[in-house]
Amino acid sequence: MKYILRGSVFQKDQRILGVVLGFLLAVSALLLAIGAWVYWSHPPTWYGYVVGDDRKVYMVNLDTGILQWVSRELDQIHSPTQIDINHSDSILYIASGSYLPRNDYVPVVAIKLNDKADVVFESNLYSDTSTVFPSAWILRYNSSGNSLYVSHLGGSHAMTTLNPLSGEVIGGIKAYIRKDEIFSPDGRRLASILPERSQVRDGKVEILPGAVIIVELDSNDILSLTYLEENKGLYPPWGQTHENYVYVHNRGEGIWLEVYDRASGKQLAAHDLQEIFGSTPNQLHATPIPGTEDVAMSIGGYVVVFDPLTAEVKSKTYVADTILTEVVVTDKPLLRTDITSIERAAEQ
Numbered sequence: 034m035k036y037i038l039r040g041s042v043f044q045k046d047q048r049i050l051g052v053v054l055g056f057l058l059a060v061s062a063l064l065l066a067i068g069a070w071v072y073w074s075h076p077p078t079w080y081g082y083v084v085g086d087d088r089k090v091y092m093v094n095l096d097t098g099i100l101q102w103v104s105r106e107l108d109q110i111h112s113p114t115q116i117d118i119n120h121s122d123s124i125l126y127i128a129s130g131s132y133l134p135r136n137d138y139v140p141v142v143a144i145k146l147n148d149k150a151d152v153v154f155e156s157n158l159y160s161d162t163s164t165v166f167p168s169a170w171i172l173r174y175n176s177s178g179n180s181l182y183v184s185h186l187g188g189s190h191a192m193t194t195l196n197p198l199s200g201e202v203i204g205g206i207k208a209y210i211r212k213d214e215i216f217s218p219d220g221r222r223l224a225s226i227l228p229e230r231s232q233v234r235d236g237k238v239e240i241l242p243g244a245v246i247i248v249e250l251d252s253n254d255i256l257s258l259t260y261l262e263e264n265k266g267l268y269p270p271w272g273q274t275h276e277n278y279v280y281v282h283n284r285g286e287g288i289w290l291e292v293y294d295r296a297s298g299k300q301l302a303a304h305d306l307q308e309i310f311g312s313t314p315n316q317l318h319a320t321p322i323p324g325t326e327d328v329a330m331s332i333g334g335y336v337v338v339f340d341p342l343t344a345e346v347k348s349k350t351y352v353a354d355t356i357l358t359e360v361v362v363t364d365k366p367l368l369r370t371d372i373t374s375i376e377r378a379a380e381q
Contacts, residue, residue: 077364079322081338082146083331084113084127085355090150092367093336095322095329098348102367104150111138115212117174117181118146118361119197123368124153125361126181126197130168140169141183143200147368154200158185158193173210178220178250182210191253207253212359213281213318215269222256223248224269228280228293228300229261243267243298264298277301279319279328279341288314292341302342306330309344310337316359323362331357 079095088111090104111129118125123146129138143153158167171184174197182192190205208223215224225246231238243261247270248254261267267278278293292302306314312333319328319341327347329338334354338347 076324078366079362079364080366081320081329081336081360081362082116082118082125083336083352083357083360084110084116084125085353085357086112087353087355088113089353090125090127090144091336091352091357092146093350093352095336095338095348095362098338098350100350100352102148104144107142107144107150109139109142109152109155111135112356113358114168114170115172116358116361117172118363119174119176120363120365121176122198123147123363123365124197126172126174127358128169128172128183130170132168140167140185141172141181141195141200143197145368146363146365147370149370151370153198156183156195156200156202158183158188158195158202171209171211173212175216175220177216177218180220182206184209206250208248208250210250211318212316215273217247217269217271221250223250224271226267226269226278226280228267228278228291228298229264230282233285245269261298264293265296267293267295267298275321275326277326277342279321281306281314281316281318283317288317290319290341302344304341304344306332315357318359320360320362323364329360329362331360336360 081093081095083091085091088107091100092102094101110127111131114128114130116125116127124143125146127142129140139155140158141156145151145153167186169183169185173182175182179197181195181197183195184192191207191209192205193202194204194206195201196203210223227244229243230241232241243264245259245261246255247257249256273295276295278295280291280293282289287305287307290304290306291300293300310332315331319330321328326340327338328341329336334352334357336350336352339345
């Protein structure tokens, strides 16, 4: 009887332990669910970067419209022509150009997006460093292909390919890449999306049909050219997340932003940006803000966030009285070099 009693007590303790563990697991699952809900219900903060003719980098909180950081003057650059961002590694790439021959600047500079704007690399785009530094004009970072493409004077290819972490010249491609063109998931192809549009030729207005053009980066060969019936299907073959397509182009009488429904091809809005904002934009594309339908553009000395459908301004931030590059965005805040430990971070 004593043995049976001890067994019963032991079994009872096991049941109690099982109940406690089950309760703890349920509480843990609930806390994880709450944490996930809090995370997903609070969208990330997006930051916009531009570079001015004053050779400084500016960071704007695109949610609040507050200018949060201005870098030191970067002696390595001249007049910035284009920029791009490596989101994963928090690197900003800056291309510089000049219409006059000169070699007192570096055409491509990469900086770390930290409070000191530390230089990651400088590239004169040639392995022979005695070559006069050329002007760099078009610059695109391809995260899928892990490459940085730069067009410049004197290049043997349409665009020179750089290692995006070291700046080493690793090759070149025959295609030119515009800022509004889309890389394929494998990083080897490029899509141009062109809505139905008009052009004047020999004094007559011609209507050009909408088209999707896919080219191979290395060879610039056209892999496919699809004319769109009634402008329907304004997306690349590998798909696109945004429901609407925002197209910026120069109509001749000004810079226009047009919005189309991708599936139907219907034009939903058309805005003369000069008329709306009182100044010509500094970029011929609209920078999308992920997770929203809003876009950002640099216009005059401002960074402007607006709804492309209605042109409603969400924020307008004065940056500086200088010529600005296009806006690039990231949800990673500026890195702090003065925080070296968790304890110091907690103190600050």
